[in-house]
Amino acid sequence: MKRSNERINTKKFKKHILCIGAGYVGGATMAVIAARCPQYLVIVVDINQEKVKRWQSDNLPIYEPGLLDVVKSARGKNLFYSAAIEENIRKADIIFVSVNTPTKLFGEGAGKTADLQYWEKTARDILRVSESDKIIVEKSTLPVRTASAMERILNSNDKGIHFEVVSNPEFLAEGSAINDLENPDRVLIGAQQTEEGQNACREIVEIYENWVPRERIITSNIWSSELSKLVANAFLAQRISSINSISALCEKTEADIGEVAHAVGKDSRIGEKFLNASVGFGGSCFKKDILNLVYICESYGLSEVAEYWERVVSINEYQESRFVQTINKALFNTIANKRIALFGFAFKANTGDTRESPAIYITKKLLEERACVVITDPKAIENARLELEGLDGNLEFQADPYQAAVNAHAIAVVTEWEAYKTLDYQSIFQHMEKPPFIFDGRNILDHRKLFEIGFNVYPLGKHPLSHL
Numbered sequence: 001m002k003r004s005n006e007r008i009n010t011k012k013f014k015k016h017i018l019c020i021g022a023g024y025v026g027g028a029t030m031a032v033i034a035a036r037c038p039q040y041l042v043i044v045v046d047i048n049q050e051k052v053k054r055w056q057s058d059n060l061p062i063y064e065p066g067l068l069d070v071v072k073s074a075r076g077k078n079l080f081y082s083a084a085i086e087e088n089i090r091k092a093d094i095i096f097v098s099v100n101t102p103t104k105l106f107g108e109g110a111g112k113t114a115d116l117q118y119w120e121k122t123a124r125d126i127l128r129v130s131e132s133d134k135i136i137v138e139k140s141t142l143p144v145r146t147a148s149a150m151e152r153i154l155n156s157n158d159k160g161i162h163f164e165v166v167s168n169p170e171f172l173a174e175g176s177a178i179n180d181l182e183n184p185d186r187v188l189i190g191a192q193q194t195e196e197g198q199n200a201c202r203e204i205v206e207i208y209e210n211w212v213p214r215e216r217i218i219t220s221n222i223w224s225s226e227l228s229k230l231v232a233n234a235f236l237a238q239r240i241s242s243i244n245s246i247s248a249l250c251e252k253t254e255a256d257i258g259e260v261a262h263a264v265g266k267d268s269r270i271g272e273k274f275l276n277a278s279v280g281f282g283g284s285c286f287k288k289d290i291l292n293l294v295y296i297c298e299s300y301g302l303s304e305v306a307e308y309w310e311r312v313v314s315i316n317e318y319q320e321s322r323f324v325q326t327i328n329k330a331l332f333n334t335i336a337n338k339r340i341a342l343f344g345f346a347f348k349a350n351t352g353d354t355r356e357s358p359a360i361y362i363t364k365k366l367l368e369e370r371a372c373v374v375i376t377d378p379k380a381i382e383n384a385r386l387e388l389e390g391l392d393g394n395l396e397f398q399a400d401p402y403q404a405a406v407n408a409h410a411i412a413v414v415t416e417w418e419a420y421k422t423l424d425y426q427s428i429f430q431h432m433e434k435p436p437f438i439f440d441g442r443n444i445l446d447h448r449k450l451f452e453i454g455f456n457v458y459p460l461g462k463h464p465l466s467h468l
């Protein structure tokens, strides 16, 4: 199969799409665009050559259900991966920029605002090597009004080239990315209200129209589009923090968080999704995007609005620390030298992504208390090792959850992997230290059954089932 783009017959394609950044978003989004639009040539480039090589192989750099099949259906036909960034910029008509925009860790806005250095470097690369007009699509999540800064940089050229910046934020969720991309609730495209802006907007609409019903393709002004992505993530995270805050109250009052969430969620004005109590939200986006929103509000002098959204993040931190406190307290206020098996390290099920996973905080806190922490996860062990590199303490990685639980004093379920629901807990019980504990940080297990086996069971937001 031809995987390098050196000898592609480019003439047979209607347009050349380039995506800069072959990460979770660029990789998955472009695979679906290429599979659904055979008339477009889609090239994905990245500065990380190792990553590019993995996209060219069947050992993809990310785990996402269904992704490999989609990649294989288009790779070598109209989908190619390359490290030749400049050459591909030159040839492209439409450039999606999907580089990382992490929280800035230094200088003005440190810890809150987005670090735009990768994004700006891309803009400067595009400016330096381009020889023709191009549409630049903001796929990365960016602070509102970034497009204006980008247009100023790009259109400062003296080559007579026009760059039109369009916003097309990505709403996929890791773990269900392929389905989200193939059947999106909506696609959002924001453009300037000028003739050039509207022409560029139509070109991007045309791509998605190949498989997304037109009524689900929303067009808006560019600032609304940029802001909507931050707001969507803030609202999703807010629901998680809302239900998690109530889980703490349930534990004090003998109300049951599952019953409360069910009763509340049945109200059609509220809805049932995102009402599962948990150890807290993770992932590379929620915290970063809320803090970015907070920073933007602060910079416009909207301190009340900033404080309101900042609380969503602090409740999340509270929930993570509450979980560790519950473990410590239940294990007789000392976990030093006790073996604790963490079931799951990914920030959610069906992904190997561990960025900002609550498991990181939980592991660090348990190690500080001198516990022996054993980590198991079906897809995230490799990333867990990287996240925890250099940490002092008694840390072990075990691919097999049964092995992880041998001689453990406690199991803490951190990720809601389906596989953990159907393990043979009777056998696990036999090989654990007694009395054995299970802390279900996702409320996915059959608590009554575990209690009957002999475990002391600590769900979230529910009364513990204890033999002690």
Ligand SMILES: NC(=O)c1ccc[n+]([C@@H]2O[C@H](COP(=O)([O-])OP(=O)(O)OC[C@H]3O[C@@H](n4cnc5c(N)ncnc54)[C@H](O)[C@@H]3O)[C@@H](O)[C@H]2O)c1
Pocket: 020, 021, 022, 023, 024, 025, 026, 045, 046, 047, 048, 051, 085, 098, 099, 100, 101, 118, 119, 121, 122, 139, 140, 141, 142, 170, 171, 172, 173, 174, 284, 285
């Ligand atoms: N991960 C998600 O679920 C998700 C969902 C929606 C939106 N987003 C947003 O999409 C953006 C990308 O997120 P991601 O999770 O895909 O990040 P990622 O870190 O997985 O991927 C970004 C890629 O960009 C590459 N890169 C950085 N600078 C580059 C440059 N100058 N030239 C070429 N490549 C470069 C990096 O090597 C990396 O492979 C972020 O803004 C994020 O907020 C992420």
